[in-house]
Amino acid sequence: MSDNQPRIERVEEMARRAAVEFGDVGDYIWKSTRLISDETQRERAKLEAYFPDDPDRQMRRWAQEGFLLASVFPLVIAQGNFFSIMSLFEVRLRLLLKELEPRSRPFGFRDVLEALDRYGGPHSSQANWKQVDAAIEFRNCFMHHGGILDGAKHVDKIRQLVERLEYWPVQLRNHASSHDVRHVLIVEHPTLGDRLAITNSYPYWLAGLFRDYFACLCARAVDSLRSR
Numbered sequence: 001m002s003d004n005q006p007r008i009e010r011v012e013e014m015a016r017r018a019a020v021e022f023g024d025v026g027d028y029i030w031k032s033t034r035l036i037s038d039e040t041q042r043e044r045a046k047l048e049a050y051f052p053d054d055p056d057r058q059m060r061r062w063a064q065e066g067f068l069l070a071s072v073f074p075l076v077i078a079q080g081n082f083f084s085i086m087s088l089f090e091v092r093l094r095l096l097l098k099e100l101e102p103r104s105r106p107f108g109f110r111d112v113l114e115a116l117d118r119y120g121g122p123h124s125s126q127a128n129w130k131q132v133d134a135a136i137e138f139r140n141c142f143m144h145h146g147g148i149l150d151g152a153k154h155v156d157k158i159r160q161l162v163e164r165l166e167y168w169p170v171q172l173r174n175h176a177s178s179h180d181v182r183h184v185l186i187v188e189h190p191t192l193g194d195r196l197a198i199t200n201s202y203p204y205w206l207a208g209l210f211r212d213y214f215a216c217l218c219a220r221a222v223d224s225l226r227s228r
Contacts, residue, residue: 007225014092079198083143085207096221097116119224131169147197172205
């Protein structure tokens with residue numbers, strides 16, 4: 001038995017647990033938008049209850065609540081879910097590196113990934129790396145600039161990722177392009193200029209992408225440990 005066998009078994013268990021966790025969070029993300037449909041029904045029912053026989057006040061009430069349900073809720077849910085799945089991915093990467101190199105203290109996403117290159121080769125050679133890289137770029141733009149492109153790093157790269165749908169794998173990109181479906185967009189803000197925006201479908205899809213990408217990192221780390 002290899003001297004690394006206990007560590008190998010822990011990494012394999014880490015991959016199994018992460019697969020379950022990504023699946024659980026993905027399920028939550030998929031279902032989270034039901035809040036909007038449920039609240040829409042409740043708010044519509046309140047109109048008559050609060051303002052019987054007063055269509056003018058009902059209209060004014062619905063103008064406010066309808067705006068929240070159509071614009072604010074989807075934005076907050078999508079961005080919240082995006083940050084949640086990005087955070088889970090980063091935590092899993094850091095736990096894997098801690099198992100492999102307990103004394104390593106990398107700073108950011110890319111530092112962790114570069115450190116993991118010592119166990120299986122360049123992370124950029126894995127399938128769907130470009131989509132993982134795109135998610136990190138979007139995350140940094142949201143985290144440090146609130147999604148506003150003016151002043152953000154790598155603006156040209158972000159624009160290209162969005163405009164060419166390169167945040168999707170090729171097979172999904174072709175389908176999305178033919179159906180004019182976009183889950184990451186650049187929208188114009190009246191005072192702040194262009195701003196990054198996402199739909200809830202994007203973090204839902206990332207849950208599966210990160211699950212598979214992390215599983216590959218773990219498998220490569222196991223192979224690397226066995227060869228040492």
